[in-house]
Amino acid sequence: MLAFALRRSLLAGVTLLGATLAVFCLVNLAGDPVRIMLAETGATPEDVARFKSELGYDRPLAEQFVGFVRRALRGDLGMSLRFRQPALDLVMERLPATIELATAAMGIAVAVGVSLGIVAAVWRGSLVDRLATTVALVGQSVPLFWLGISLILVFAVMLRWVPATGRGTWAQLVLPAATLATFSMARIARLTRSSLLEVLRLDYVRTARAKGLAEPWVVHRHAVRNAMLPVMTLIALQFGALLGGAIVTEAVFAWPGLGQLALQAVLTRDLPLVQAVVVVTGALFIALNTIVDLLYGCLDPRISVR
Amino acid sequence: MRNRIFPGLLAVVALLSLALGASGIEAQTDSAITVVHGSEPRSLNPPIDIVKTTVNVELTMFDTLVGVDEQVRLVPGLATEWRRTGDNVWRFTLRRGVKFHNGEDMDAESVVFSVTAYREAKGQATPFFNAVREAKAVDKYTVDVTTAGPNATIAELMSFLYVLPKGYYGQVGAAKFGLAPVGTGPFQFVEWVKGSHVTVKRNPGYWKGAPSLSQITFRWASEASTRVAMLESGQADLVVAVPAQMVDRIKASGNGVLQIQSLRKMFVEMNMFRPPFDDARVRRAVAHAINVDELVQTVVADSGVKAQHFLSKFFASYNPALPVYGYDPEQAKRLLAEAGRASGISFPFYHTVGRYPLDREVATAIAGQLAKVGMKADLKGMETGTFFNLLGSGNMEGMHLLSIAPLYPHEDFNFRVQYHSRGLYKYGNSPEGDRMLDDAATLSDAQRRKAAYQNVEKYAMQDLVSLLPLYDFIDIYGVSKRLQWRPRPDEIADFRTASVK
Numbered sequence: 001m002l003a004f005a006l007r008r009s010l011l012a013g014v015t016l017l018g019a020t021l022a023v024f025c026l027v028n029l030a031g032d033p034v035r036i037m038l039a040e041t042g043a044t045p046e047d048v049a050r051f052k053s054e055l056g057y058d059r060p061l062a063e064q065f066v067g068f069v070r071r072a073l074r075g076d077l078g079m080s081l082r083f084r085q086p087a088l089d090l091v092m093e094r095l096p097a098t099i100e101l102a103t104a105a106m107g108i109a110v111a112v113g114v115s116l117g118i119v120a121a122v123w124r125g126s127l128v129d130r131l132a133t134t135v136a137l138v139g140q141s142v143p144l145f146w147l148g149i150s151l152i153l154v155f156a157v158m159l160r161w162v163p164a165t166g167r168g169t170w171a172q173l174v175l176p177a178a179t180l181a182t183f184s185m186a187r188i189a190r191l192t193r194s195s196l197l198e199v200l201r202l203d204y205v206r207t208a209r210a211k212g213l214a215e216p217w218v219v220h221r222h223a224v225r226n227a228m229l230p231v232m233t234l235i236a237l238q239f240g241a242l243l244g245g246a247i248v249t250e251a252v253f254a255w256p257g258l259g260q261l262a263l264q265a266v267l268t269r270d271l272p273l274v275q276a277v278v279v280v281t282g283a284l285f286i287a288l289n290t291i292v293d294l295l296y297g298c299l300d301p302r303i304s305v306r
Numbered sequence: 307m308r309n310r311i312f313p314g315l316l317a318v319v320a321l322l323s324l325a326l327g328a329s330g331i332e333a334q335t336d337s338a339i340t341v342v343h344g345s346e347p348r349s350l351n352p353p354i355d356i357v358k359t360t361v362n363v364e365l366t367m368f369d370t371l372v373g374v375d376e377q378v379r380l381v382p383g384l385a386t387e388w389r390r391t392g393d394n395v396w397r398f399t400l401r402r403g404v405k406f407h408n409g410e411d412m413d414a415e416s417v418v419f420s421v422t423a424y425r426e427a428k429g430q431a432t433p434f435f436n437a438v439r440e441a442k443a444v445d446k447y448t449v450d451v452t453t454a455g456p457n458a459t460i461a462e463l464m465s466f467l468y469v470l471p472k473g474y475y476g477q478v479g480a481a482k483f484g485l486a487p488v489g490t491g492p493f494q495f496v497e498w499v500k501g502s503h504v505t506v507k508r509n510p511g512y513w514k515g516a517p518s519l520s521q522i523t524f525r526w527a528s529e530a531s532t533r534v535a536m537l538e539s540g541q542a543d544l545v546v547a548v549p550a551q552m553v554d555r556i557k558a559s560g561n562g563v564l565q566i567q568s569l570r571k572m573f574v575e576m577n578m579f580r581p582p583f584d585d586a587r588v589r590r591a592v593a594h595a596i597n598v599d600e601l602v603q604t605v606v607a608d609s610g611v612k613a614q615h616f617l618s619k620f621f622a623s624y625n626p627a628l629p630v631y632g633y634d635p636e637q638a639k640r641l642l643a644e645a646g647r648a649s650g651i652s653f654p655f656y657h658t659v660g661r662y663p664l665d666r667e668v669a670t671a672i673a674g675q676l677a678k679v680g681m682k683a684d685l686k687g688m689e690t691g692t693f694f695n696l697l698g699s700g701n702m703e704g705m706h707l708l709s710i711a712p713l714y715p716h717e718d719f720n721f722r723v724q725y726h727s728r729g730l731y732k733y734g735n736s737p738e739g740d741r742m743l744d745d746a747a748t749l750s751d752a753q754r755r756k757a758a759y760q761n762v763e764k765y766a767m768q769d770l771v772s773l774l775p776l777y778d779f780i781d782i783y784g785v786s787k788r789l790q791w792r793p794r795p796d797e798i799a800d801f802r803t804a805s806v807k
Contacts, residue, residue: 032695032698032699035694035695035698035699038430038433038698038730044433044436044728044729044730045698045728045730046728047432047433047436048698051428054428055428080348082348082355083348083349083354084348084349084351084354084427084428084429084480084481084484085349085481085484093500093501094500094501097501149529149531149532149535152531152532152535153535156535156539156541157535157538157539157559160539160540163539163541164532164535164536164539164541165525165527165532165535165536165541166502166525166541167501167502168502251528251529251532252529252531252532253527253532254525254526254527254528254529254532255501256346256500256501256502257501260501260528263528264345266691267689267690267691268691269691269695
């Protein structure tokens with residue numbers, strides 16, 4: 001178990017380094033950060049050159065990257081070009097808001113998705129099934145942006161039940177969490193349905209029925225538990241989708257999270273900040289998946305970790 | 307055994323929600339207002355971030371050395387008067403008895419310190435202060451600003467200098483100052499909850515008299531539809547950058563809309579150093595091929611006003627008598643033929659997507675108009691950062707769609723950026739133009755300055771023809787019924803004289 005955890009951590013480190021390198025290359029390909037910082041300001045080319053050398057952007061790319069990794073290992077992810085503050089501080093300031101949003105969204109997605117999936121599988125082919133499948137399909141295809149704005153118009157502008165934007169209260173969390181939950185909810189519902197249908201066909205379920213157990217009991221006690229295993233994996237992977245979806249959701253609801261910061265950092269080529277975002281979210285994502293891998297072994301006795 | 311995982315997860319979410327439910331939204335009491343911008347300030351240290359929406363926040367807490375009124379004219383600020391005492395020297399006389407919010411005196415030392423801070427901050431405002439060689443205190447209320455060469459733009463530049471408290475700034479440092487600033491302005495800093503809001507409250511001891519508003523909360527939402535929804539749901543009193551197509555919706559909701567012709571101007575620019583636009587006849591042909599009336603009426607509509615002069619009407623040197631290029635496709639074809647391009651030309655046409663309202667639509671419409679006279683524009687829409695990176699490199703071929711708004715109200719700003727060989731963009735310049743601009747920038751006398759810049763504009767429009775002004779933007783604000791406030795043409799929202807009913 002310990003060896004497994006160690007191996008996973010090592011692999012996680014390599015993955016993180018790879019992600020950082022990829023982002024470093026992409027951002028540098030897309031343009032000179034200092035020139036973009038001073039665009040539209042009337043700064044002369046001499047100013048641009050002077051800023052570049054002061055900020056170290058005139059050195060070879062390889063040297064810049066090695067320098068970045070070396071400092072990162074000491075916990076220094078550099079100064080944001082635009083904010084003139086440590087990039088790691090900026091990311092850490094925003095992280096709780098995104099975790100809060102993603103957790104709430106995941107809660108909604110799991111609760112609604114699993115229920116829909118079970119209902120659809122149990123009453124397979126019925127009107128309920130068709131309704132649940134349609135909801136899942138719509139949920140997977142509706143653009144987050146459109147959904148978010150529609151929810152604001154209905155619940156904040158017309159009904160005035162909740163504020164349109166902001167963070168701090170329960171009421172402010174509902175709309176963005178529901179919006180962000182939609183996509184994952186749909187996927188969870190569909191996977192729960194197909195996974196449960198498969199389990200319901202298995203012999204042990206027939207045995208359970210044969211020994212006279214009531215159908216709800218069969219489903220709840222015997223089938224759902226086993227059907228949930230692939231769903232668990234999906235949930236862990238969906239956290240990645242949630243972090244991505246958070247960019248749009250946060251923009252629509254002015255939610256003060258990492259997504260908005262990341263978008264701003266990319267648009268302004270704030271290289272140190274983009275890298276800090278990637279390192280922190282990458283670490284988070286990798287950690288979550290590692291935890292689920294370990295959990296999997298506990299949940300399913302057939303899988304043993306060597 | 308029952309399935310324990312999912313009820314457990316749900317319980318965690320429920321607990322989390324309860325924990326988060328502790329704080330409420332602030333109530334909008336008496337004369338407190340909420341303003342919604344498109345983006346959060348990066349820093350409230352004035353030299354760092356010069357985006358207008360940040361300036362709006364800073365302007366509540368700081369005073370500039372020289373003030374600007376609603377017509378973008380210079381008026382006394384923390385300096386009561388200023389004059390040029392030599393070719394390279396400007397003398398500023400300071401207002402007496404002004405104190406910073408922390409009790410520090412505002413005096414010559416503060417101004418000298420501020421100039422230094424601007425030069426050392428490595429912020430977006432820093433490059434502008436390269437024109438200043440040094441600032442020196444003559445006595446407690448007199449400052450001499452020395453420039454590198456003869457320079458008449460210093461008073462305007464100083465309308466861009468926020469006076470900082472030497473003691474506090476020196477004590478906390480630039481980064482911390484940017485999180486909790488102290489100024490001399492009509493409002494004082496209360497808090498900045500990152501990601502959420504900045505709050506400022508009335509400064510009862512303001513030197514010009516306490517402002518009417520008791521408190522201003524600045525929030526931000528990058529999506530225009532979200533900002534408008536905040537106004538409609540009563541969460542906001544003022545929202546900026548409203549798209550023209552949302553105006554009717556705001557009016558229908560019982561809120562108000564304020565519009566003002568902006569100093570920001572949209573234009574197309576051609577690279578006069580590379581084919582096909584290295585021939586002035588081809589550039590003139592383009593000028594005659596663009597139907598600005600049609601463009602403004604059908605595409606820009608309520609988002610802009612036709613304006614084919616380079617200088618905005620707010621400048622003293624604005625010269626409406628200078629003829630502009632009229633739409634004349636036949637003339638355009640003739641000019642092309644004269645230039646040996648009768649078979650037509652093709653070139654890339656770069657534009658941003660989403661940086662300015664309707665940028666893509668305007669570029670597409672212009673390309674359509676040019677196609678009618680045999681000019682094939684290959685549209686290249688770009689994300690903002692990529693566009694400015696290529697533009698700044700000087701290697702942008704063909705034509706581009708660009709807009710500019712001056713940061714301080716001096717003609718030199720706009721002209722130098724576009725037309726000086728050492729300016730930011732190098733697509734239209736000449737030794738003659740450089741000389742004219744350098745000379746004009748030394749002139750203090752109002753009449754001579756006006757004549758000089760009218761001359762520069764004539765030269766730029768008729769000889770260089772590298773840039774074709776199209777229209778001025780219209781800034782649109784959504785306001786609640788109770789707010790009384792007037793917009794300014796320089797994209798800055800000033801709340802000093804705002805009040806609520």
